[in-house]
Amino acid sequence: MLPAELTQTLKTASLESALQSILDHFGCQAGTYHTVCEQLLTLAASRQIPPPVVALIEKVPIGKGIAGLAAERRSPITICNLQTDDSGQARPAAKNTGMEGSLAVPAIREDGSLAGVLGIAKAQAHDWSEMETTNVTAAAAILAAR
Numbered sequence: 001m002l003p004a005e006l007t008q009t010l011k012t013a014s015l016e017s018a019l020q021s022i023l024d025h026f027g028c029q030a031g032t033y034h035t036v037c038e039q040l041l042t043l044a045a046s047r048q049i050p051p052p053v054v055a056l057i058e059k060v061p062i063g064k065g066i067a068g069l070a071a072e073r074r075s076p077i078t079i080c081n082l083q084t085d086d087s088g089q090a091r092p093a094a095k096n097t098g099m100e101g102s103l104a105v106p107a108i109r110e111d112g113s114l115a116g117v118l119g120i121a122k123a124q125a126h127d128w129s130e131m132e133t134t135n136v137t138a139a140a141a142i143l144a145a146r
Contacts, residue, residue: 002138010142015045019118022139023047026132028120030099033107033143034060034067035116041067044116049097056093065091067117070104074114076133077104081125101126105137107144115144 002010002025009021015033023031030048034041034057041060049057057065063072069089070077079085079102083095090102099121107116118140128136 002135002142006139007142010139011146015143015146016047018143019045019047022118022136023120025139026120026136027122029123030097031118031120032057032067033116033118034071036062036071036114041071041117053093053096056091065089066094066102066104067119070106070117070119071114074106074108076106076128076137078102078128078133080127082121097121098123100124101128103128103133103136105133105140107140109141109144116140118143 006021006025010018019031019033033045035044039062043058046054060068062068066077066089077089079090081100082090082102083100101122104117104119106114107118109115
């Protein structure tokens with residue numbers, strides 16, 4: 001369950017500030033929020049993503065990369081260590097973030113439609129727990145309702 005203060009921030013703050021609050025709450029160093037626009041995910045906010053990577057993720061096809069897979073499957077994608085992952089879920093450029101523990105969750109509206117994808121990452125390897133994944137998904141749902 002998300003703290004009331006974080007929930008309020010996610011509802012009222014700018015998208016950049018809301019993303020930073022999510023990163024702070026979950027102890028993450030980098031993150032993105034993409035919105036859906038005509039079968040593409042469009043970058044709406046990012047924190048601590050290197051400019052060359054931002055250029056590559058401004059538009060992400062649904063089904064491609066971590067965010068695209070979370071959107072396509074409408075389920076969380078977790079990667080313990082992005083730097084050593086060989087699952088094929090992440091695009092090679094994702095390693096250029098320097099991050100390791102990565103989680104992308106779909107942002108689903110109350111009517112069941114996909115609003116976007118929230119992605120967060122830690123600088124160190126991290127096995128995302130079911131509770132963490134549930135809470136990040138709850139944060140994404142709040143962003144979806146904005």
